[in-house]
Amino acid sequence: MIAVLNDLFGCHKECRSVYFPVTQETGCMKVLLAGLAAFLAGSIAVESAAAPPDKLALTGGRIITVTGDDIEEGTVLIKHGRIVEVGADVDLPYDAMEIDTTGMVLMPGMIDPQSPRGLDRPNENVPVVPFLNVYDAIDPSRLFFENSLRDGITSVHVMQGNNTVVSALSRVVRPIGLSVDEMTVEPEVGLKLAVTPRSGADRISQMFELREAFAKLEHELNRLAEEKYEESLEEDENIDVGPGEARQQGRELLRDSDFSDKQRNLVRLLRGDLSAWFYAGRATDVGPAVEFSRHLGILDSSILVLGNEAHRAVTELEDAQRPVVLDPSLYHRSRDPMTGEIEEVFVPRIIHDAGLEFALQPNPSASMAERYLNYQAAICVREGLPREVAFKAITYYPAKMLGLEDDLGAIEPGKRANIVVFSGDPLDFDSWVEQVFIDGVLAYERDRDHRLQKLLRLEREGHEVIDPGPDPDEGDTKTDRESGEQASDAGADA
């Protein structure tokens, strides 16, 4: 619908994405759009906000399905934003819009398993904030989303950074859209629980605060349950059960509406409705993280976000059998205390050998190719991991962690039509992202990527190329914000 509006207003000046242009045209345009978005939110499904062709067929390309075998010269048939058929011989409906991808390689849209980079700042200065929601801090105009799209990432799990004790509620978004609602794929995913001390804290107080958060909840729920139980009694009825039994019965009477904002998300976390993303920055944190997760009874819905050194606790990880998100730097280097020799370890190999599913993260602080998820996967293959595992680590496994494996992470019928079209094998260094389809909509096209084209043109003309930089129309303020974003990221990593 917005696309239609765009057509009506005829503004194609600077396109951030093909179907969702950002315009500087008029203030009234923004107001109009904002009003429209507010109207649409909640009532109309997000997919219908755009008006893609009903049926779309990508034909002739090699399809990396990830969960099944690769298909040479296959066809993906998309209907209403979902994949309906994948194969070598697919009968095309007469009314399907056919896009020829011969010579190209199609893979599922990649997934950034957890990143604070869509937020204005990675963390609060208050350590326990389960009552907050990243919804309020996602800035759709951030260059990060545009870059993600350009790099073939179709889903971003926006989660607060590691500099916390209990983080805000996270969500999964697409890197397209003008409002958070429009971007949202899954509004409620999980909370981050950091075992590694946040900056300015020591290990003792960090663990104390983490335990305190849940002990306090337990205490409050008990009181709430007792009150509830008392309320449930008739006026003249006597309390004839012990306090434990009363609490038990009271607990069962508790409804979501009884909980305060501070309690609600924690309760849902304990029920397993939200996943717990434990941040274990160092090996010694893994044990306490798993232990605490078991103590809370939420191990089955826990994911471990590991730091660069944490793989040393592979025994504990193996024991827990929970999926892990790996640190962006995939090699760990350590110096032997006795011999002084530097030992290099390829972390995904250890995790894979332990039989664990893992997700790779792009490395935003790297100036080189580690910024690309497909490159991270390529390193895994180079280091001897099966190709299938490397692809899953950037698509299917993170989708499973997010509980969205029915929607994302593979090219198979029923899934959202999130497809990246590469010019060659995604693990080849000279392959480009040619097109990105998100929910069946052509969200990115390299030929129409103005910023990229400008960059390439400058290069061709022999100009000295500086960093892609911010959108020229957005002026200096944006530049400050972007650099601020990076600085705070670095802070979270440290």
Next chain:
Amino acid sequence: MRASGRLSAIIALLILAATGVSHAESGHSDSFVLRAGTLLPVAEGKPWRIEDGVIIIRNGRIEAVGSYGDVELPDQLPVVHMPEATVLPGLVNAATSLAGSHRGDHSIGAGYRAIDAFDRFGDYQGALAAGVTTVHLEPGRHRLLSGQGAVVRLGGSPGNRILRKSADLMVTLGASSLQPPDIQEQLVPPASDQEIMPQQPQRPTTRLSQRLALKEAIEAALNDDVSDVYDRHRAALRDAWLDDLPIRVAADRAVDIGSAVTFLTAHERSGYLVGGAEAASVAERISNAGFPLVYTLPASFRAADRDLGDDSGALEHDLRELKDIKDLELALATRADDQLADLRLAAAVAQRAGLSAEQILRAVTSVPARILGVDDRIGSLSPGRDADLLVMTGDPLATSSHVQRVYVRGHVEYRAGGEYDTMVVRGGTIWLGPDEYLEDGSILIENGRISEVGRRVAHPPYARVINVPPGAFVTPGLIDSRGHLGLEGDTSAAGPQLSLAPLIGASGYADHRVARAGVTTVMMTPYNQSSQGSRVAAIKTLGESRSDRVLQETAGVAFELGNTDPAAVPGRLRPRLDAARQYLEAWQRYERELEEWKQRRDEVEAEPEEMEPEEETVITGEPDPISGIWEGRIFGAPIVEPASGRVAVQRDGDTFRGQVIELPQPVDHEIIGEIDGETISGRIEVDTGGMGIPTFEGELEEESAIGTIELAGMTVNFEMERIEKEADVQVLLQRRRGRDDDGRPTAPEVNESLEPLRAVLEERIPLIIEADTAAQIKAALNLIGEFDDFDISVVLVNADDALVHAERLRKDDIPIILHAKAVEMRNGQPHHRSIDLARRNIRFGFQSGAEDGARSLLELGLFAVERGLSPERALQAMTIDAARMYGLEDRIGRIAPGLDADLVIFTGYPFDAGSSVRRVIVNGEELLP
């Protein structure tokens, strides 16, 4: 044949070494038997000390402890044997600041747990290297109740390191906890209806309020009225109190300690005190109240760079007061950040105050384990406990002892670096040389040499220590003055050009048997000497390679007069000595000329030298029975696998020259031969590195040739076939030039036969003459007397009639190597000739005259002593006198700095009845059983 014997010896050694390695490395498994010289179990109901004890360790736990022989050893477990070592439980440091001080705000912070700060993947090699395996973690001493302590191991797999997560409640009385921060309960999110709370001051700020604050906190925690505001610390304190968690009270001042005792008594709590300095003065009170004391020593030995003056903070320790207090459960600890590893040293300091070694060792092992509530896991060597062991080189409290290994749950977590490079042999009586004894002395061995000898030598950390039991006797390694070890039965006469060193490889079974008998050096002499003399090599009986074993390749030249008519003796020796004299003079002349030439050259400032064109001889062939290209192989015993190759040969009259072609690497060589009908013979001019020149003999038969090549007494076969007759070959031969163009004098050709005698004339090695009769001895000595411009050192062998010339022998200081059977019947009694020589002050040595029969060398001496030789002389004869004969006294024969570390440890004086060789060290390596 001989080479294969050598080969099998090497293989056997390799196998032995491999099994040795597998034993040594069995520490990788956590099931094994540890056998050690001394065990200190520190366990109730066990003897304090077990000599030659064993510990059976299964799955990282101690299964049984006892003395070797008393405990039945399971067959299938590997045995780690450390005969010098003292094994005790890993040390327990009951007070450390390893966890640091947390940044929590609460003055009463029972919810803080020190365990959270523990890095279970951390590397604590420093502490392990000092023997500390278990420590208590304090959650800081900056708050009145700073949290819960924990007990952890510093090694082992990360999952097994935690012994107690929550071991105690840490209460600190005294100045350090008197400045709690004001507290602010932050409300999130602060809003117009949620005001930011003001800061609230916390107690205690004075000593007075400490106990009150504690009392109130405890009462509040135990109050069943649940308050509205949730306080995690209150809940934690309540849980801890109801669980009866021990209270750990830290206090330095006597007044605070007294207060602590009152507090614990009043609340009827279990607990203990941690204190330094002034704790001693109130120790009696602590003991009477029934509380244990963890006494923390400030390790001032790290840096004593300040005067203490009247600084009230500088507390004087007086452990003397502690030693008399009966029934005090005392644990020692070092708490400061960098002193975690100083526990053993602190314990050693405590010993000065008069505490018994037993008391001190308990105070760093079993007592702290009990206080911390982990005595069912660690702290003693008793069945069921984890195998956390400390292996020391000696008495654990001696400063000269070092940590050799540390086991945690049966795994080696620390191993002293360079465990075997450096060695200290200490104790017993050390025989340094003639009439020089050192009682209770010690010897430092570094890199195979003795580097220090004295009452107390340096004990570098990680040196392996060999404790010699009292009464034992240490002597230099014995020397067999004339033996055949290593010849393996080869009785062929070896010419003077032949070095025996190439026969020596890694020491094998026979060598080890000889070494085991205390003989560390054998003067290896061929069974039969050539008429031109034979070389004698000095070899060690233990070593992993030729270079380790060969002490001196040519240590003497031996002549054998046998039945030679005394009148013929000069005719036998003179030509050789004359030739040697000429040879020596040629060399001396060359050296002189070279010196002059160098001087000239330096004076003239010679022009840059031009490259000399090599003279080339091109031999073009013509058809004949030998010229052409031959292809074939060489094979035979010394060569493991046959080698094949091609030889280009060119005939020139009755002689021929040739060269091996298609060598993988260019080697300067030339085959020079003669052809006589169908017989060919000749030599191969090639540098064999002192092993002589290979010669060959063979037969031609039509187009093939077979024969043998001989080098250094080894023979290989060759068979060749001519593949190209038309010798259209051009063999390029490079030949040595006569005299260099720049006038440099040419060196005389090295004559391997005369080299040994040249060394004799240069007085580097002795002339060894076997002469039995008085006339032979006289003739030989007279002849040598003719060469009086040289100071030839002579050694006589056998010399049965030596007494006839006793006066001359003594005057000229000519030693004698006694006949292996130096016994004669005199007046119906067996008599040993050594006694006569000893009486006349003639030096002598003993010879075995055998190969591995050298192991009875000591018995020869024993017999002589039994017949009346002074044992001291017998020992001299086998050590320093034998060394001196061969001019090797600066390498072997005594125990002095700079000499080879060849030592024999006897259970008593070597020639006393019942004394036997216990251990043997050769070149600093111990011969392992």
